[in-house]
Amino acid sequence: MFKLLITFKKAYETRNFSKAAEILFISQPAVSNQIKQLEEELDCVLFRRKGKQEMAPTESADILYQRLLDLTDDWQETVKLVKTTEEAKKVCKISASNTFSIYYLPDLIKELMNQFPNVIFELDMKNSEEVLESLEKHQVDFGFIEKPIVTEGVTRTRIEKDELVIAGDLSSDLWLSREATSGVFHYMENYLSAENIKPERFYVKNNEMIVKLLESGIGKSLISKRAVTDKLSFETLGKGYFRYFYFLKKNDMADVELKKIAKAIELFYENKQ
Secondary structure, eight states: OHHHHHHHHHHHHHSBHHHHHHHHTSOHHHHHHHHHHHHHHHTSOOEEEOSSSBEEEOHHHHHHHHHHHHHHHHHHHHHHHHHHHHHSOEEEEEEEOHHHHHHTHHHHHHHHHHHOTTEEEEEEEOOHHHHHHHHHTTSOSEEEESSOOOOTTEEEEEEEEEEEEEEEOTTOSEEEEOOTTSHHHHHHHHHHHHTTOOOEEEEOSOHHHHHHHHHTTOOEEEEEGGGOOTTOOEEEOOGGGEEEEEEEEETTOOOHHHHHHHHHHHHHHHHHO
């Protein structure tokens, strides 16, 4: 039908089937045949012959042409919207726990940006519990945590190993501690319990802040070995203080582009092992 309307529009504007055919790069009989098909579809006469070649539009043709102009404007706007949507970049939202965000995520994001240049990656840093909650509420597309949390509807994949150490002023009685929902808090509690330590605590909800406080000579803390700077003394704790990071994704993920990104993330860590 749309093809017939395009032919009608040119025939109406030129009042000549031969000229319409030239503009449309089709034969004059093809124009005549398409106008006839449209007349049969609409059950009306659109043109009457006026002279040897010129055609006079009927009142029905006048009405159809005016409506077709509106339809053309709507169609062009529709095409514009479709193209704009197609060209718009995909947004991929990622939330990760503190240690992973600072010391591990940048290398992954660099690789993903190379593989998916038309995707905008939005990053957010939370503790492990908050990352999982954001994923469950569909506020983010993927998550990275440092606690082996189990939940329905989410696939958890072990991806990276990290070592925890005691760093800072090793003789201090003051312990800089993350909040209870943090991944490292669990390991600190195990250590303090095993060593029968009743600590003096200072709670800090950010790993980078803890490191800066340690560098200033304030207390000691359990942190990732990756976070230890040249200014800090540290003490290793053995195999019991190696932990894993986990990649989280929703089981019901339907978006094709996000599925490709998820696969790329999994391959990135498979290739590192």
